[in-house]
Amino acid sequence: MNDKVRVRFAPSPTGPLHIGGVRTALYNYLFARQNGGTMILRIEDTDQTRFVPGAEQYIIEALTWLGIEFDEGVHVGGPYGPYRQSDRKSMYRQYAEQLLRDGYAYYAFDRPEALESKRKEYEAQKKTFQYDCTSRGSMENSLTLPADEVQRRLDAGEPYVVRFKFPENLDITVHDLIRGDVTMSSNLLDDKVLFKSDGMPTYHLANIVDDHTMAVSHVIRGEEWLPSAPLHVMLYKAFGWESTMPQFAHLPLLLKPEGNGKLSKRDGDRLGFPVFPLDWHDPKTGELSSGYREQGYLPEAVVNILALLGWNPGTEQEILSMDELIKLFSIEHISKSGAKFNVEKAKWFNHEYMQKLSDEAVAEMFQPQLKAHGIEAEHDYVVKVCGMMKERITFPSELWDTCCYFFKAPDSYDPAAIKKRWKPGMTTHMAKVIEILNTVPFEYDAIHKALLDDYIVGNQLNMGQIMNSFRLAVVGKTVGPDMLTLVMTIGRDETISRVQRAIDTIGEMKDVQ
Numbered sequence: 001m002n003d004k005v006r007v008r009f010a011p012s013p014t015g016p017l018h019i020g021g022v023r024t025a026l027y028n029y030l031f032a033r034q035n036g037g038t039m040i041l042r043i044e045d046t047d048q049t050r051f052v053p054g055a056e057q058y059i060i061e062a063l064t065w066l067g068i069e070f071d072e073g074v075h076v077g078g079p080y081g082p083y084r085q086s087d088r089k090s091m092y093r094q095y096a097e098q099l100l101r102d103g104y105a106y107y108a109f110d111r112p113e114a115l116e117s118k119r120k121e122y123e124a125q126k127k128t129f130q131y132d133c134t135s136r137g138s139m140e141n142s143l144t145l146p147a148d149e150v151q152r153r154l155d156a157g158e159p160y161v162v163r164f165k166f167p168e169n170l171d172i173t174v175h176d177l178i179r180g181d182v183t184m185s186s187n188l189l190d191d192k193v194l195f196k197s198d199g200m201p202t203y204h205l206a207n208i209v210d211d212h213t214m215a216v217s218h219v220i221r222g223e224e225w226l227p228s229a230p231l232h233v234m235l236y237k238a239f240g241w242e243s244t245m246p247q248f249a250h251l252p253l254l255l256k257p258e259g260n261g262k263l264s265k266r267d268g269d270r271l272g273f274p275v276f277p278l279d280w281h282d283p284k285t286g287e288l289s290s291g292y293r294e295q296g297y298l299p300e301a302v303v304n305i306l307a308l309l310g311w312n313p314g315t316e317q318e319i320l321s322m323d324e325l326i327k328l329f330s331i332e333h334i335s336k337s338g339a340k341f342n343v344e345k346a347k348w349f350n351h352e353y354m355q356k357l358s359d360e361a362v363a364e365m366f367q368p369q370l371k372a373h374g375i376e377a378e379h380d381y382v383v384k385v386c387g388m389m390k391e392r393i394t395f396p397s398e399l400w401d402t403c404c405y406f407f408k409a410p411d412s413y414d415p416a417a418i419k420k421r422w423k424p425g426m427t428t429h430m431a432k433v434i435e436i437l438n439t440v441p442f443e444y445d446a447i448h449k450a451l452l453d454d455y456i457v458g459n460q461l462n463m464g465q466i467m468n469s470f471r472l473a474v475v476g477k478t479v480g481p482d483m484l485t486l487v488m489t490i491g492r493d494e495t496i497s498r499v500q501r502a503i504d505t506i507g508e509m510k511d512v513q
């Protein structure tokens with residue numbers, strides 16, 4: 001066992017990082033930080049056919065945005081580098097050769113056409129072909145060919161692969177920290193390719209060699225890798241590295257909101273939420289996949305959302321900062337079953353985190369929108385409005401629609417509200433509003449007394465109708481904060497001018513009906 005905690009996040013740069021992958025990185029990070037351990041970023045790019053330019057940078061940018069930091073890795077270096085598998089290429093051959101020499105692996109020369117025709121042959125018998133202990137005896141490999149023939153082919157530079165030789169009738173047990181012992185029979189497992197004649201290892205060989213040589217203590221990764229774990233355990237044994245084999249924890253899948261099946265990009269598109277941390281422009285198709293960041297999610301909210309998808313602190317507490325998560329995280333509290341993504345809950349988290357932002361920070365987010373609408377407002381005024389209104393928003397993009405009337409007079413009035421509120425005689429009431437604003441001290445209590453208590457209540461008028469018409473005149477709709485607070489914020493002159501405009505625009509027309 002490795003006594004020092006060293007964990008790695010080991011993505012393949014095949015496209016944007018799915019939020020399931022982000023959650024894997026987060027759990028590794030929490031575990032590392034909690035244990036004073038080391039967090040490593042290793043790029044697993046052995047499959048060159050799936051390599052996508054820009055994906056590595058995307059992964060780094062996304063994790064940096066979320067505050068998931070690395071102690072060693074492709075972007076920060078470290079004593080166990082290089083941290084990109086293509087840069088470690090020359091290391092792997094010796095390990096493949098060790099397995100061949102010790103009888104744990106064999107050369108296979110079968111051409112793609114030969115494998116294809118085998119597959120067809122099996123299909124015709126309603127069976128599925130697998131290169132394994134039942135079929136390898138009838139294939140072209142170093143188990144079936146004479147040694148000199150094998151050598152001749154190697155010398156002639158014939159393409160080959162090195163396959164792991166699973167022993168027959170062996171129960172292989174993987175101890176998983178979340179699931180306990182998981183046992184699989186070797187008879188069901190195929191002889192996976194470990195190495196190719198072009199000198200490239202496959203994921204399985206590179207992953208094990210790297211985890212060993214980087215002294216990784218715990219492998220925390222998605223459940224989709226559980227079927228590979230018996231091979232990985234067998235490789236540790238074959239190399240003689242069993243005593244320092246990492247401990248495994250396979251995380252439950254992130255499921256569709258309905259609960260059946262893995263959360264996909266299509267679910268995100270269908271239900272209107274991102275499944276990627278940042279926007280991603282596919283370099284081949286140009287297609288845009290939207291990200292949490294660009295949709296206005298705050299990184300702290302995304303971390304909180306993901307932390308609770310498959311793990312719980314054992315209490316009802318839902319709002320958890322990174323520091324709290326680091327303290328509370330435990331592998332024992334990771335669930336075995338998949339975690340359903342809940343869009344409404346995700347929005348709730350973002351709303352909660354918006355409230356935690358300072359009014360200044362919200363104002364900062366609002367500035368570009370104000371600018372886009374040609375508004376130049378004083379900084380302190382914007383801060384004040386944001387402080388008053390942030391409780392009403394989930395995403396920063398909603399700021400303009402929610403707050404625009406603090407910055408400009410309405411250019412139209414909601415017809416339904418006119419119909420419902422602006423009853424005959426309203427012009428007179430609004431003129432009275434102007435008169436009061438012009439005569440009483442411009443203070444909340446004074447206006448309240450003069451308008452609401454003395455004029456409306458004192459004359460037994462309809463409070464709802466007058467105040468909502470007043471609101472309609474100032475806002476254009478019947479939404480917004482407390483009316484007098486709004487008046488105090490936009491100021492006397494602006495209020496009076498808006499009410500006058502409403503009288504002129506809708507007043508008489510309605511009054512004569």
Ligand code: GLU
Pocket residue numbers: 010011012044203207219220221222225
């Ligand atoms: N490269 C693998 C992936 O993309 C890593 C699996 C592992 O963590 O072992 O998920």
